[in-house]
Amino acid sequence: MMTKHVTIYPPEIFGGLEMNVDNLTIQRRFVFDFVDVCLSDQLGSSVSAFLDRASLESAVHDALGQLPCPTPTKALAHMVLALGTHFLQCEGRCERLPELQHNPIFHFNEALKFKDQLLNDIFSVQSLQTFFGLLIESREARSFLFDCIRYSQIMRLNRSSSIDALCATPEDRRRVKKAMWFLYAMEQRFCLRTETFPLLNHDFIDHEPPKPEGHSASVDWLSILCHHASLCAFILQEFYGQKALQxxxxxxxxxxxxxxxxxxxxxxxxxxxxxxxxxxxxxxxxxxxxxxxxxxxxxxxxxxxxxxxxxxxxxxAVTDVIMxxxxxxxxxxxxxxxxxxxxxxxxxxxxxxxxxxxxxx
The missing domain is CATH 1.20.1050 (Glutathione S-transferase Yfyf (Class Pi); Chain A, domain 2)
Structure with a gap:
C-alpha cells in the first residue's frame, strides 16, 4: 500500500522540473490519474487494448518508490506519465497542480532513450509493453512498427508455445498475446494506408485475441481493432495480392x-x-x-x-470521353x-x- 505522498528516488528530472528537497513530493491521486486516463474508454483504441491496470500501477508505484527500479519499469512509468500528462492537459485538468509542470514530450523522450536496451535485454513483459506502447504517439511510428514486428518474430510471439516458455504466469501470457494482436491490428491499418504488404499474417498466429476477464462492462477494444484489421487485410489481398490479377x-x-x-x-x-x-x-x-x-x-x-x-x-477502362x-x-x-x-x-x-x-x- 502506498503512502499518501510518494517520493522520487533516485533524483530524476520529471517534466523539465528538477526534483529537490522542496518538491520531492507528488500527490498520489494526481499521479494515478495518469493511469486512469490511460485506461479510459476515450483511449481504448490504443492503451487499454493491450495494457492493464495492474501493469501500469505496478510500474508507477515502483518508479516513484524508495528503491531503484529496473529499466523496463522506468521506461513504462515514463510512458504512462507522458500519455497521462498529455491527455490531462487536453482536458484542462493539470491546472490544479501547476507547480509540477509536467511535460509529456520530456517523458516520451525519456522512455525513448531505453529503446535499444529494451530490445537487447532479456525478454520481459514490461519491456514488451513499453516498446509496443511507444508506437501509440511516436513520431517515428514507421521505424518503430518494423522494430516491434522484428522483435515479435524473434521472440516467436505468434506461437502459444513460445509465449508459454517466456512467461511464468497466465496473466503475463495474456498480456503478451494482447500486445501481439495489438501490433497485428496496427500493422494492417498502416499497410492499408501506405498500400504496402503486411509482414504479420493472421493465419500464422496460433492463438486468439484474449477476451476481457470477468464481467467487465468496458468496451472490448482489442476485439474491435482486430476485426477492423481483418477488413484491412482482406482489402490488401483483393487489391494488391494474387486476387488482383484475376x-x-x-x-x-x-x-x-x-x-x-x-x-x-x-x-x-x-x-x-x-x-x-x-x-x-x-x-x-x-x-x-x-x-x-x-x-x-x-x-x-x-x-x-x-x-x-x-x-x-x-x-x-474508360474509353468514352463523355460519361x-x-x-x-x-x-x-x-x-x-x-x-x-x-x-x-x-x-x-x-x-x-x-x-x-x-x-x-
Missing amino acids: SQGSSYIFDLEEQLRKWMQRLPSELQLVDGQIVGLNTMRSQERRIKLHIFCLYYEILLAVYAKQTSTESL WPSFGDQQQTSAVKKLLEASHQFTVADVILSTNSRRFL
Whole structure:
C-alpha cells in the first residue's frame, strides 16, 4: 500500500522540473490519474487494448518508490506519465497542480532513450509493453512498427508455445498475446494506408485475441481493432495480392461493404453510426464524442480505401470521353460529403487527442 505522498528516488528530472528537497513530493491521486486516463474508454483504441491496470500501477508505484527500479519499469512509468500528462492537459485538468509542470514530450523522450536496451535485454513483459506502447504517439511510428514486428518474430510471439516458455504466469501470457494482436491490428491499418504488404499474417498466429476477464462492462477494444484489421487485410489481398490479377466484377465491392456493415453491427449499440453519420456530436460528453469520432474515422478509412481503388480501376477502362460518374465516383463523393459534414464539429482537443481525426483534416 502506498503512502499518501510518494517520493522520487533516485533524483530524476520529471517534466523539465528538477526534483529537490522542496518538491520531492507528488500527490498520489494526481499521479494515478495518469493511469486512469490511460485506461479510459476515450483511449481504448490504443492503451487499454493491450495494457492493464495492474501493469501500469505496478510500474508507477515502483518508479516513484524508495528503491531503484529496473529499466523496463522506468521506461513504462515514463510512458504512462507522458500519455497521462498529455491527455490531462487536453482536458484542462493539470491546472490544479501547476507547480509540477509536467511535460509529456520530456517523458516520451525519456522512455525513448531505453529503446535499444529494451530490445537487447532479456525478454520481459514490461519491456514488451513499453516498446509496443511507444508506437501509440511516436513520431517515428514507421521505424518503430518494423522494430516491434522484428522483435515479435524473434521472440516467436505468434506461437502459444513460445509465449508459454517466456512467461511464468497466465496473466503475463495474456498480456503478451494482447500486445501481439495489438501490433497485428496496427500493422494492417498502416499497410492499408501506405498500400504496402503486411509482414504479420493472421493465419500464422496460433492463438486468439484474449477476451476481457470477468464481467467487465468496458468496451472490448482489442476485439474491435482486430476485426477492423481483418477488413484491412482482406482489402490488401483483393487489391494488391494474387486476387488482383484475376478479373473482378463489382461484386467484391459489395462483399466489402457487407463486411463493413457487419463490423459496425457487432459494435456496442452506443458506438454504432446511423447511416454512416454521427448524430448529436456537439451534445455528447467529451469521452463519448471522442469514442464516436474514433469509430467514425475507422469506418470511413475503409470506405475511402475501397472506393478510391475502385475509381482508379474504373478510370483505366474508360474509353468514352463523355460519361456519367461511375459507381465508385458516386460512392466516394458521398463518403467525402459525410466526412465534411462531420469535420466542422471537430474541436482542437479532438484533433490533438485523435491521430485518426488528423488524417481527415
